[in-house]
Amino acid sequence: MSTIIENKTKIITEASGFPSRDVMLDLKDLKKVYPTPKGDYVVLEDLNLQIRKEEFVTIIGHSGCGKTTMLSMIAGLNPISGGNISVLGKHIKGPGPDRGVIFQAPSLMPWMTALQNVMLGVNQVFPDATKGQRNDIAKYYLQKVGLEDAFNKRASELSQGMQQRVGIARAFAIKPKVLLLDEPFGMLDSLTRGELQDILIEIWNKEKITAVMITHDVDEAIFLADRVVMMTSGPRAKIGDVLDIDFERPRTRKAVLEHDDYYKYRKHLIDFLEH
Amino acid sequence: MKQSITLGKVTKFMGLGFLSTFKDLFTGKLEKEDFKNFLRKVVVPIASILLFIGLWHMGSKSLYNIEAEFKIEKALNDQGPAAAEALRACIASGDSSCQPNTLPSPSQVWGSFESLLRDHALISADKAAFIEKTAALNEKRLAEGKDAITYTGRPSFVDQIFRSLKTVFAGFLLALFIAVPLGIFIGLSPTLKSSFNWFIQIFKPVSPVVWYLLVFMIVKTLLIDSSEDSSFTISFISVGLCSMWATLVNTAMGVSSVDKDYINVAKVLKLGNFQKIFKVVLPSSLPLIFTGLKITLSVAWMVLIAIELLAQSPGLGLFVWEEFQNGANDSNAKIIVAMFVIGIIGFLLDRLMLTIQNWVSFDKTDAI
Numbered sequence: 001m002s003t004i005i006e007n008k009t010k011i012i013t014e015a016s017g018f019p020s021r022d023v024m025l026d027l028k029d030l031k032k033v034y035p036t037p038k039g040d041y042v043v044l045e046d047l048n049l050q051i052r053k054e055e056f057v058t059i060i061g062h063s064g065c066g067k068t069t070m071l072s073m074i075a076g077l078n079p080i081s082g083g084n085i086s087v088l089g090k091h092i093k094g095p096g097p098d099r100g101v102i103f104q105a106p107s108l109m110p111w112m113t114a115l116q117n118v119m120l121g122v123n124q125v126f127p128d129a130t131k132g133q134r135n136d137i138a139k140y141y142l143q144k145v146g147l148e149d150a151f152n153k154r155a156s157e158l159s160q161g162m163q164q165r166v167g168i169a170r171a172f173a174i175k176p177k178v179l180l181l182d183e184p185f186g187m188l189d190s191l192t193r194g195e196l197q198d199i200l201i202e203i204w205n206k207e208k209i210t211a212v213m214i215t216h217d218v219d220e221a222i223f224l225a226d227r228v229v230m231m232t233s234g235p236r237a238k239i240g241d242v243l244d245i246d247f248e249r250p251r252t253r254k255a256v257l258e259h260d261d262y263y264k265y266r267k268h269l270i271d272f273l274e275h
Numbered sequence: 276m277k278q279s280i281t282l283g284k285v286t287k288f289m290g291l292g293f294l295s296t297f298k299d300l301f302t303g304k305l306e307k308e309d310f311k312n313f314l315r316k317v318v319v320p321i322a323s324i325l326l327f328i329g330l331w332h333m334g335s336k337s338l339y340n341i342e343a344e345f346k347i348e349k350a351l352n353d354q355g356p357a358a359a360e361a362l363r364a365c366i367a368s369g370d371s372s373c374q375p376n377t378l379p380s381p382s383q384v385w386g387s388f389e390s391l392l393r394d395h396a397l398i399s400a401d402k403a404a405f406i407e408k409t410a411a412l413n414e415k416r417l418a419e420g421k422d423a424i425t426y427t428g429r430p431s432f433v434d435q436i437f438r439s440l441k442t443v444f445a446g447f448l449l450a451l452f453i454a455v456p457l458g459i460f461i462g463l464s465p466t467l468k469s470s471f472n473w474f475i476q477i478f479k480p481v482s483p484v485v486w487y488l489l490v491f492m493i494v495k496t497l498l499i500d501s502s503e504d505s506s507f508t509i510s511f512i513s514v515g516l517c518s519m520w521a522t523l524v525n526t527a528m529g530v531s532s533v534d535k536d537y538i539n540v541a542k543v544l545k546l547g548n549f550q551k552i553f554k555v556v557l558p559s560s561l562p563l564i565f566t567g568l569k570i571t572l573s574v575a576w577m578v579l580i581a582i583e584l585l586a587q588s589p590g591l592g593l594f595v596w597e598e599f600q601n602g603a604n605d606s607n608a609k610i611i612v613a614m615f616v617i618g619i620i621g622f623l624l625d626r627l628m629l630t631i632q633n634w635v636s637f638d639k640t641d642a643i
Contacts, residue, residue, distance in 0.1 A: 077539055095542045107536035111558045120554065124544045174544070 018052055024088060024210040025051040025074065025178055031082030032069055043069050045236040047083070049229060051178075054208040058221040060269060061231030061240075067214045070231075071182050074212065075101050087177055097125050100176030100209075102184040106163035108155035114166045115151040118142060121174040141169035144203050161192040165199065172203055179204075181213035185220070194253070197223060205250050218269050223256055228265075230272045241272055328381050335380040342375030371604045379608035384615075387608035395431035402426050430589055432609075436616060439579060439590035442507065443624075446514030446575050454519040454571070455564060458526025459552070462560070468527065479520040483578035487513040487585045506588035513582045518575035525567025529560025565632040572628055576621045591617055 030047040033040045043066040051057050061067050072078040074085055076095035085092050087099065108117045118138040126134055142151060145165040155163060164184060171179055184200075185193040201224060204211060215221050221228045225245050232240040245265060247256055256262060343366050351359035365373040379387070405426045413423040430438065461467050490513045498505045533556050541551045583592025595613050598606040 075539075075543060077542060095539075096545055097543065099543070101539070101543050103536055103539065105536055107534075107540050109537060109540075109555065109558065111561075120540075120546075121544045124546060124550075 018050055020089065022052045023050050024053045024055070025049075025212065026086045026089075027070075027074070027083070028086075029083035030070070030073065030080065030085065032066065032073065032078070033081040042236050043234055045238060047238045049239055051210060051212060053210055055226050056204065056211045056213070056224055057227050057229055058213045058215050058225040059229045059231060060215060060218065060221050060273070061237070062233045062273065063216070065231050065234045066237040067231055068182055071180050071212065071214055074178070075099055075180050077101075097121070097174050098177045100171035100174055100179050102164075102167050102171045102179070102181045104183045104186055106155075106160070106167045108158075108163050108166055108170075110154065110156035113152045113154055114142060114147055114158065114162075114169075115139065117155055117166055118170045118173050121170050125174040137173055138169075141173040141203075142166070144172070145169045145199050161188055161196065164188065164196060168196070168200060168203070172207060172209070175207075176209060179209045179211040181211065183214050183216065186216065193217075193220070198253070200224070201251070218266060218273075221269065222262065222265050223251065223253060228269060230269065243268055332381050335378045338377045339375055339380070342377045346373075346375055374604055376602075376604075376607065379605075379611055383605070383608045384611045387605050388612045390605070391432040391609065391612060395433040398428065398431040398434070401428060432594065432612075435590050435594045436620070438588075439583065439592070440620070442511045442514060442583065442588065442590055443572075443575050443579050445507075445511035446518065446579070447572050449512065449515030450519035450522055450571050450575065451568065453515070454522035454567070455526050458523045458564070458567075459530050459557070461523075462527040462530025463552075463556070465531075468531070475520065475523065479524070481517075483513065483517045483581050484585060486517045487582050489513075490516065491586070506586045510579075510582045510586040510588040510590075513586070514575050514579055517578045517582075518571045521570035521574060522564070522567035525563045525570075526560065529563030529567075530556055532563075533559045562632070562636050565628070565636060569625065569628040569632065572624050573621060576617070576624055580617065 027047055027049040030044055030049075031042070032044040033042050035041075047070065059067050059070070069078060073080055074092070076092055076099065092099070108114075109120070112120070115135075115138055118141060119134065122134045122138050126137065129137070139148075139151065142148065145168050147162065147165055147169070150158060150162065155166065158166065164187075167184065185196050188196065197220060213224065215224075222245055228243045228245060229239055230241040230243070231237050243265060246261065247259060346366070347359050347363055350362045362373060366375065405428070409424050416423055457471075461471050487509070490509050494505055494509050494512065498508070537555050537559055541555045546554065579590070580592035580595065582588075583590040584596040587593060591613055595610055598609045598613070
């Protein structure tokens with residue numbers, strides 16, 4: 001009898017997750033504690049999330065709930081207080097180029113040209129390639145983001161939107177296993193934001209790099225994602241709800257907006273956020 | 276996007292933008308709406324210079340009168356009316372033997388400047404003649420393995436200027452080579468920072484005179500066997516040690532306050548230490564390092580005078596001191612000439628640093 005029950009529970013736990021060979025990124029019982037003079041402040045607790053290969057996940061939640069903390073822990077820039085994070089079954093130890101990051105501010109080195117900024121990463125990841133090959137990689141991605149005329153412009157001479165394009169090119173050019181995006185378009189005006197969403201999704205359709213993106217924008221979350229992960233408000237934030245977005249890819253903005261399910265998804269997310 | 280380099284751009288780049296306004300004035304390119312600008316940038320400064328010279332002239336004249344009256348009064352009391360009358364006549368005649376010794380007037384200073392230049396021409400000619408005369412002899416002496424005979428005459432004012440510049444640059448380079456690497460290490464490591472902090476805080480405010488004495492104590496012993504004149508070595512080391520603190524503090528601050536985003540990028544890309552320092556940390560702290568170097572150079576030039584004076588190292592400082600001790604009739608005027616030369620060279624050095632800073636810095640807007 002007892003063995004049957006054990007088997008049953010085992011099956012159930014597996015059914016709630018994904019087959020392990022499909023999992024790219026696995027957050028298990030993740031916890032983050034900041035010590036303060038008034039005692040520990042628990043930002044995240046019991047946070048479990050699995051992200052499949054070639055999946056685009058957006059994370060939505062109120063400001064200050066710990067989204068950025070979670071993302072910087074995945075990036076390895078913020079130490080883990082409890083639980084663990086693994087990429088392809090291996091626990092992460094600190095930052096590394098297998099997890100590319102697109103920051104909220106473009107974070108380009110202003111004294112370098114667009115090409116040099118992308119090359120900084122490419123040189124690091126492909127040390128065995130020839131100089132010409134590395135140059136080609138960097139130029140390819142800069143072309144992809146529409147900056148073929150700005151290779152040799154200094155980052156400080158580019159507009160905010162153009163700088164973030166370089167940031168996208170830099171992240172894709174190092175061919176990471178996981179791409180982490182921390183509200184990359186938060187600082188842009190809505191027109192530029194739309195443009196960059198299109199550019200991002202176009203490259204992503206080609207490269208299919210597993211992506212985790214934080215956003216405040218409900219429409220952006222739906223348009224880009226395979227799944228939208230909703231986080232509860234902190235302290236002790238965790239995953240509140242997950243919404244599957246079943247639009248087929250490649251998507252166009254027009255088709256998404258006209259789809260019958262769009263407003264259903266939108267209502268679901270807004271209900272969660274207003275709850 | 277081809278950029279042509281014009282005179283205007285070059286002068287503006289060097290912070291000497293007012294020069295191009297002059298050029299426009301003479302080539303008749305000045306527009307009507309530029310007139311206000313012209314007034315502010317050219318006419319007002321010139322008027323203020325003239326006003327300054329005028330005030331100086333009147334001030335020195337009244338000081339001259341006070342001094343003259345005092346001298347005559349004294350002669351009257353000590354030697355009687357005849358001597359006083361003789362002295363009054365002597366002063367009025369402009370005879371240099373009895374002039375009151377006070378703040379020289381602008382025209383006297385200009386006269387001294389010209390006489391210093393004449394003196395320089397004379398000494399240069401003398402030196403050239405000496406070299407020509409001894410050329411053949413020196414060749415022979417060198418062939419015999421003896422030292423060549425060198426010119427040992429009195430240095431001219433212009434020679435002293437170049438000697439001072441040499442001392443200041445040697446001191447500046449010393450400061451650069453000590454303060455920048457040390458500042459980088461201190462900025463990178465909080466441990467080093469806290470262990471060096473007391474050192475910086477205590478030695479930063481120490482006066483140039485004390486630095487000179489300290490360096491003198493050490494160098495004197497180190498060069499005990501050398502018969503060479505160590506005054507240059509002592510003065511440039513003192514200048515370097517006095518002036519390096521601004522660079523040290525600024526470099527450490529620049530390195531430790533690199534934008535966190537850049538550091539995160541370096542971490543995500545797993546840049547090695549070498550790459551991180553040379554591709555991220557240093558370029559991003561260059562503006563602050565240069566601000567420090569600019570302060571260092573101006574401090575170096577400022578303390579140089581005091582240190583040359585103490586070290587008896589030839590240069591403008593020694594020139595001023597010797598003129599003061601000399602007490603000749605035109606000594607005061609020569610001291611004022613030296614003052615202006617020191618000020619103008621200081622200004623030009625500052626502009627030079629600004630030019631280099633503009634040239635190497637990525638951020639063209641924050642240079643002052």
